[in-house]
Amino acid sequence: MPVNREDLGRTSDVYVAFAFAAADVLVEIDARGETVFAVGAAMALFGRGARGLVGQSLRRIVHPLDQPVFDRALAQMGQGERVRNALLRVLRPDGKAVELTLSGYRSPSDAGHILLALGHPGGLPAAARLAGTNLLDRDSFQVMATRLIEGADPDEPYQLSLVELPDLPALHSETGGTGLSAAFAAELGQRLRTLSVGGDAVGQIGDTRFGVLHAASVSADAISDSIARAAQTALPDAPAISAQVSTLVLDVADIPPEEAARALTYTLNRFAREAQNGGDLASLMKDIQPRLSETVRQMNDVRETVETGSFDLVFQPIVDLWTNAVHHFECLVRFKGNDNLSPYETVAFAEDVGMVGMLDIALLERAIEMMRSPVANTESLRFAVNLSGRSLSDPAVVRRLREILATTGDLRKRLVFEMTESAEILDLKAVNEVIQGIRQMGHEVSIDDFGAGNAAFHYLRALKVDNVKIDGSYIKDAMRNDEDVSFIKAIVQLCTDLGVTTTAEYVEDQQTANLLRLLKVRYGQGWYFGKPQRPVGDDIRTAWKTPSLEWRKGLLYFKSGAGGA
Template sequence: MSTAARRPLGDRERFVAFAFAGADMLVETNLEGQIAFTAGAFRVRFGAAPESFMGQDLAALIAAPDRSSFAAALALMPERGRLSPTVIRLANAEQTPFVVSGLHLALPGEPPRLCLSMGPVPIPLDPAADATPTAVALLREAETRLRRPGQGAGGLGLIEVSGPMTAEMRAALTGQAGNMAAELAPGRYGLLSAAGASAAEIAAVTERLEILLRQQGQGGSVSGGMLQLDGGALSPVQAVRALRHGLATFTRAGAAGLLEEGFSNGLSGFVEQITARAGTIRRAIAQRRFHLDYQPIMSLGERALHHYEALLRPERGLLGADAGPQDFVTLAETVGLTEELDLAVTEVALQAASALTGAQRIAVNISGLSLQSTAFRKSLDALIAAHPSAGQRLMVELTESAEIEEEAAAAATLESLRARGIPVCLDDFGAGAAAFRYLKAFRVDYVKVDGSFVEAAMRSERDRSFVASMVDLSVAVGARVVAERIETEEMALMMRGLGVHLGQGWHFGRPGPLPKPQTVAVARRSGKQESWG
């Protein structure tokens, strides 16, 4: 157990910590969010004794759609000293709205800790506000359940609706309180119930949607299936990779696509099938059957080119007509070829970087799986040493495509890069709770805010505050902030107003061949959504 749990505070000290606010429940955690003390109405709210939550992650108390934003708020507490009253929803069946306040307590001779008070919202909430989970939130929650062995994660329901989707149908899709549903693509939905979806539950939801669709008299059909959240003998990394690929396949090609990819026998069946194709992927990497597109990243103040991001583009049709860049990356991770792919991409980027002039750099994405490998670190060092001048034009983006288990090893790799003068960027910040832990564990020069939050900030004051908090946290650790998926001038101005330094998106330029620095132009478009392969 953590040091915070070994020696709890005295009663008087704890009273001081919580005296600033009344509460139904009191919680004390270490800085990693591990619960070391609980008191109050846990039986009423969760149906379990307070002490049963000892040693658990604080996120277990928070409803899944609110976990990412709550993780951001907790990450700011050591810097700000406290958490101002913040509305969240509890992870109980009712998803009860609660106000959480907190204090970062650091007493002489004591390990620092977070003291939180939780109480009911004093005024009614708008039930429609921020009520719809995103596809990213659904995926993160499914991954969290998949990583909990032996806890009955259940399945991920997959629903296809051909026909108009009314508000009544959307309510039927969510079903009971505590369920989580998100639209993955037009007419395709994912569903997680509070205890994990079952085949019977998916059948009941499908039947209810069919009835409602017939009542409209406009035709259409409904079909439902389930992807079991059970990795079996797979490693956690393999299981999560398979889940991501399965969800991406359903989003793109529906249930028929899942069958073609081998998901009829669950995650394990897919991995067995894709392992047989590992040779194809390995040869494609070795033969460099891919190219890199380069997207400009601009300063939001001067509107000058800052650097490029290298984006992987596999040879068309390599894995099938509909497979995209992310499919290639996911499959490489699943069959254990991440390090080979990351080294190959870095080598191609180094060759391109030799043509740059001035202070321009190229950022390459490197998976956390690779960074925690000592063998990869040695190979990467040798590769950069073989391209000394181009190495000075390199940047590295740490992607959260895989959970980093050996943080010390990953930190050593990142520090070796920084010692060479190669800046490090933490990618997709905010998309997963682990990113906040990585910001604490690793020294980084840049933080890239996930594009979903950039888009949400245009619609919601709450999400604008969330982005502002991420900027504050990043600046506090000495990092500059990049906002991705900038689609319009309005978005660029808003991000700059929130303190973001750099912007990336089709408003500034499409990914493509590396242009000459003098010919970089701002490319605008009328479309709404950008493809981030």
């Protein structure tokens, strides 16, 4: 079979496009919009063979309502922009509409041609849309924006415009008829989508508020003008509608694209939360650019802390309430320059912006280094390292964790883990598989802060662990609050039935420790047994001794009656 030299020249572009979009069908169109080359599973995707597309206009099979999205995407590609995973519908020969994703860019070998990649949207998260405008809801918009920003060209950062239409409620009441309002909503949604990256990066984040992710070539004036035209088209007799537009420049030059996307999501969530709490929208919109810049600065601080190792570990004893032996020490982080401050806010921020994995791994590596040093290298000393539930949900972090644990055979039984979580774990089954892998390697796993927030009873059903640490809020008032005592009893009984031990934190005095013994709690942690400390010197015999702790027959013990020293 003769080889077409033109196709040979095109082959590299085709493979680049496949790699770019993992597409089902690749199409090349010329300056007139006609298909000059097509390959892939076109019949399965939209009921037509790939060869049958050649010489035809692809636009003719796009759903009429989505043709503006298609046209806008082609215009962006023609200007040299890359479009990724725009959602639109095409019509099969039987008239059925099929949703697919469209990606593409200008051909590097022919500036007048465009390479398009079409595929099933199955790999994308399910998008929730709002009736009327057919725009993404807030959560789906954030997912879409995050994915697009991660794939953005660092030299051409996207922009996010937040739009407020304060006249919408009055407009609805004046027009009276739901048909007119529905027509305006549809027209508004369609026009905003055509301005956005990929033709679908628009979200309705409130009754009168919208977010539009767009290229730098789309100005705030263009957005305002598009909204005005939507009103003129759908409601020609209605009063003019005003739009307040505030634009964010999502400059990814200072941080990796995936972190820029997380910064956006974090900032948007704070923005939405404060707006819901009565914050003045105009002020919030003015403040959101510096908020985003501050978020990026904080993220850079976290990364620098990890990369430079600008943190220390301190160690707080967890004592066996039944024997007074020190069971292990919990490794707690202290960031340099903030030695006397709780690191909670920094760790919580790292969780919120998806950076806690790198922090967890850095702390684990530091703890392992310390455990192998002369000051701690003994079977008598065990240490617990915190791992966020979000870290255990991140495949990249889990891979790194497994790599590390493959080298820690010498620390089995000495290195234990506490799973912390400030937000609910979405895939408990997957996290449980990770936990069981850790346990099979010989490391115990505990659930931290049990009974607080998201760490609730259903965790015990889904996650098989060795220990549960009861949240300190129940321990603090146990001597004065019968309800807290009842709650502690319930946890202890449930854990006993499941073969899981219990630890109580915030044990601040001897009376509380005695009560916990009566309630059959096995371990205790708190200032009564000792504050977080650093080992003093390199001599293991003296480094861990304190006014409250002493060595006896090769084990560290809490001196009964010396609590709080």
